[in-house]
Amino acid sequence: MRKREKEEWEGLSDTPEEFETAIKNAISTNEQIFFDKLRFKILHETAASNDVLMNESDNEDGIFILRVGTDDFLIGKNLSKPEEKSVPQEYAGIFLALEQDMYRYLSRHITLQGWLRERDYMGIRYDANNDYN
Amino acid sequence: MGQQREYIESGGFSSYLYIQQGDTIVAANGVEGKVVDKIEGSSYDGLPIFSNTSEVYFKRNQKGEIIQARIYKDRKPVCDFDWDHSHTNKNGEKFEAGVVHVQSFKQKSDGSWMRVSNKARYMSNEEMERYGELIKKANPKAKLRP
Numbered sequence: 389m390r391k392r393e394k395e396e397w398e399g400l401s402d403t404p405e406e407f408e409t410a411i412k413n414a415i416s417t418n419e420q421i422f423f424d425k426l427r428f429k430i431l432h433e434t435a436a437s438n439d440v441l442m443n444e445s446d447n448e449d450g451i452f453i454l455r456v457g458t459d460d461f462l463i464g465k466n467l468s469k470p471e472e473k474s475v476p477q478e479y480a481g482i483f484l485a486l487e488q489d490m491y492r493y494l495s496r497h498i499t500l501q502g503w504l505r506e507r508d509y510m511g512i513r514y515d516a517n518n519d520y521n
Numbered sequence: 522m523g524q525q526r527e528y529i530e531s532g533g534f535s536s537y538l539y540i541q542q543g544d545t546i547v548a549a550n551g552v553e554g555k556v557v558d559k560i561e562g563s564s565y566d567g568l569p570i571f572s573n574t575s576e577v578y579f580k581r582n583q584k585g586e587i588i589q590a591r592i593y594k595d596r597k598p599v600c601d602f603d604w605d606h607s608h609t610n611k612n613g614e615k616f617e618a619g620v621v622h623v624q625s626f627k628q629k630s631d632g633s634w635m636r637v638s639n640k641a642r643y644m645s646n647e648e649m650e651r652y653g654e655l656i657k658k659a660n661p662k663a664k665l666r667p
Contacts, residue, residue, distance in 0.1 A: 392630075399627060399637040401611040434635050436570035436598065437559070454565060457624065457636025462606060468564040468583060475618045476606040480638045484611050518559070518566050 396431050400459050401481030410483070418509040425514050426482055430459045437518040444468065446511035449494055451503070453485075455517075461485040463500060465493045539569055539578075546579070548655040554579050554590060556659075570634055572596050577652070579659055587659040592652065598626040598634060602648075602656060604663045608641050616641060620664045621656065623648065643667070 397404060407427045414420035429439065439455035444466055454462040456478065463485060464476030474492060479485040486501035494503070504512075539557040546554045554577030559566040568578050572593040580589040588605035591598060601624050608616045608624075616622035622641050626634050644653070644665055653665050 395630060399635060399639060401639040434570070434633060435567075436634065436636070437567035438565055440565045443565070452565070456567065457601075457626075458638055460608075460624070460636065460638045464606070478603075478606050478608040480609065480611045480641065484609065518562075519570065 400430065402430060402459050402483055406483050415505065416508055419505065422504070422509050422512060429455065429517070433517055433519070434458055435517045435519055439518065440513055440516035442511055443513065443516070446513070447507065451493060463488065542581070546655060546659050548658060550651065550654065552576065552651060552655050554655050554659060556581055556587065570598055577655065590652065590656060590659070597628070600625045601636065602644070602652065604660075610641050611639055614641070616643070617667065619662070620667050
């Protein structure tokens, strides 16, 4: 890897190898698009005021996924409904986030990646970085 | 206060995307912080990458509680203090909700900014001394250390 490319990943939790593997092993076109676009966003589109990858209004479970800063991911439920909100969890890197059990939000054992695969990434937004909107 | 697109190096912004809410919060040591909301924003908005003149901006949740502080130096981002959610580093180190964890910003070689994700930590003694009282004044429920 060239010096400039290496520098781009400094301070991040995700690695280029993880993205290469995820894209290579993607189980659907939409999953491939997800990792491909996310890699670009992480490297080139800081979201100081949050990137709304999944809005709670775009899925029946009320789940939201925010990219915070660069590659921190905040997962939670019903952010806009304080009476129903549960404490959000932030993870350093998308690959750590994808491993997490969503039981606290869904009352069934499934990882975030499993949940996204069930819906084939439906509802994921690629144009909702609040820094640009 | 605003984003990179509106930022003017010599001062101010081409347009102001955030507005102060309420009075400035002042700690006994003189450090001040302002609660700001994005104009026409949503519950998903975060704080601006650049400040206008302030050293500290605060973010509120839907209930009006202050849940985050962003620190600036010379209008540029330094770090975030968060306490309304848990954070887990990639090495498994976990910071519980309710206790402040810190994440720093750094400027990349192309001039843009990023938030370092792989080194979340608790507040340093220096940060506690300068910002601790201000945070407690903003939200008495925030714990500075576990």
